[in-house]
Amino acid sequence: MKLSVINGSPRGKNSTSTILINELKNMLPKDYHCTIHAAAIKNAGNAFQEMSAADILVFVFPLYYYALPGMLTAFLEEYYAYAASLTNTAPSKVYAIINCGFPEPSHNNQAAEIMRNFALRLDLDWRFALEIGQGPIVEATKTMPLNGFLKKSIYQGLMAIATDMQSPALAAPPNLLVKARYPAFLYRWHGNQNWVQEAAKNGLSKKDLGRMPYYDNSLE
Amino acid sequence: MKVCLIYDGSNATALSESLLEGFSEKFRCAGALIREFRLQKGQLAHCIGCFGCWVKNPGACVQKDSMDEINRAYMNSDIVIYLSPIIFGGFSSQIKNALDRSMPNISPFFTTQKGLTLHKARYPKYPVVLLIGYGDFIPAQDKETFTAWATNHHIGRKAYICSSAKDRDAIISQIASLTERQGAL
Numbered sequence: 001m002k003l004s005v006i007n008g009s010p011r012g013k014n015s016t017s018t019i020l021i022n023e024l025k026n027m028l029p030k031d032y033h034c035t036i037h038a039a040a041i042k043n044a045g046n047a048f049q050e051m052s053a054a055d056i057l058v059f060v061f062p063l064y065y066y067a068l069p070g071m072l073t074a075f076l077e078e079y080y081a082y083a084a085s086l087t088n089t090a091p092s093k094v095y096a097i098i099n100c101g102f103p104e105p106s107h108n109n110q111a112a113e114i115m116r117n118f119a120l121r122l123d124l125d126w127r128f129a130l131e132i133g134q135g136p137i138v139e140a141t142k143t144m145p146l147n148g149f150l151k152k153s154i155y156q157g158l159m160a161i162a163t164d165m166q167s168p169a170l171a172a173p174p175n176l177l178v179k180a181r182y183p184a185f186l187y188r189w190h191g192n193q194n195w196v197q198e199a200a201k202n203g204l205s206k207k208d209l210g211r212m213p214y215y216d217n218s219l220e
Numbered sequence: 221m222k223v224c225l226i227y228d229g230s231n232a233t234a235l236s237e238s239l240l241e242g243f244s245e246k247f248r249c250a251g252a253l254i255r256e257f258r259l260q261k262g263q264l265a266h267c268i269g270c271f272g273c274w275v276k277n278p279g280a281c282v283q284k285d286s287m288d289e290i291n292r293a294y295m296n297s298d299i300v301i302y303l304s305p306i307i308f309g310g311f312s313s314q315i316k317n318a319l320d321r322s323m324p325n326i327s328p329f330f331t332t333q334k335g336l337t338l339h340k341a342r343y344p345k346y347p348v349v350l351l352i353g354y355g356d357f358i359p360a361q362d363k364e365t366f367t368a369w370a371t372n373h374h375i376g377r378k379a380y381i382c383s384s385a386k387d388r389d390a391i392i393s394q395i396a397s398l399t400e401r402q403g404a405l
Contacts, residue, residue: 009269010266010267010268010269011268011269011270015269062269064267064269064316064320065316065319065320065322065323066369066372066373067310067311067316067369068310068316069266069267069269069316069320070264070266070267070313070316070317070319070320070321071266071267071313073307073310073311073312073313073316074266074313074317076308077307077312077313102336102337102338103337104336104337107336107373109368109372110309110310110365110368110369110372113309113361113364113365113368113369114308114309114310114365114369115308116361117308117309117359117361117362117365118308120361121308121359184337188330188332188337191330192328192329192330195274195275195328195329198271198274198275199274199275199278201275202275202276204275204276204278208278209274209275209278209327209328209329210278210327210342211278211279212279212342212343213278213279213280213292214279214280214291214292214294214295214296214325214343215295215343
């Protein structure tokens with residue numbers, strides 16, 4: 001089996017998407033040949049070729065403005081133009097793994113639909129999306145095993161994708177919505193603290209974070 | 221009244237051009253000040269997810285291109301209109317880049333509304349935002365995705381889909397009546 005994994009995070013190697021990709025890779029059978037591509041349109045020829053020849057496509061990305069990052073959007077537009085002109089390609093299975101910074105995984109719903117619409121437009125075999133809430137917890141606790149108490153549902157979600165890849169094609173299952181086992185109110189509190197700490201590293205106070213640089217300017 | 225138009229110059233169609241012409245005409249008649257941003261492919265860099273607009277240079281993107289001007293115009297408008305083709309149920313990459321990079325206009329801090337988490341406002345007042353998606357042939361599922369995406373996450377935001385001359389005329393008249401209400405304020 002040939003697998004193409006597309007890392008749709010503009011933060012590339014330092015992203016939560018990269019951590020999730022590595023976890024997924026470890027779950028695959030030994031005879032699965034997996035290549036990973038950054039969703040960059042520059043010199044994408046090689047990536048496009050491998051993607052169109054793959055049995056399985058996995059798109060892994062963070063939620064930007066309740067949809068795909070602009071970078072991945074551009075990549076899919078280009079890939080669609082490339083792949084729509086191809087003939088005689090077997091329909092690969094398509095999965096999406098989406099993580100957002102909000103506690104509620106349902107914020108990812110439309111991003112999952114966009115991936116489904118993309119796959120169906122290319123006559124590919126859309127399977128399902130793993131929609132992850134509280135995404136930053138994955139990176140913040142990366143030294144702790146994904147299979148532990150806190151992040152088990154995310155681990156199981158990735159496992160569900162790895163299992164589905166190896167199953168005969170049945171009807172597409174529903175999307176999986178998961179989050180780390182951590183209360184949303186505490187998560188929000190930590191999130192807010194984090195911005196203050198990050199700002200302090202840049203010599204800024206909490207008050208500075210509320211700057212309004214465009215306030216009361218004339219439009220001309 | 222001030223109006224900011226942000227549209228995709230790389231994916232213009234006869235329909236999108238006549239739509240743009242139609243509501244620009246209405247705005248001019250109403251005496252509105254129009255600021256236009258016709259975004260070409262590659263004109264705006266994509267958001268790199270650095271959070272610099274929240275913790276380094278609060279309220280402005282750290283990447284230097286026309287985004288600073290767009291965000292300034294956005295915050296100083298009464299109405300902001302995004303016009304983009306609907307691609308797989310979302311906006312085109314040109315317009316998506318502009319949306320991703322409007323993040324400096326909101327606050328990093330979380331709040332909740334109706335049980336869902338969202339970001340706090342940075343400014344005391346925001347423009348009315350209209351999202352218009354067009355296409356000569358838009359699959360039903362893409363339309364559903366678009367409307368849900370545009371309206372589910374922001375209260376009061378309006379979404380329009382334009383796939384025919386009839387849709388176009390309806391959208392223009394709806395925007396005209398909205399303009400009158402705004403103008404009366």
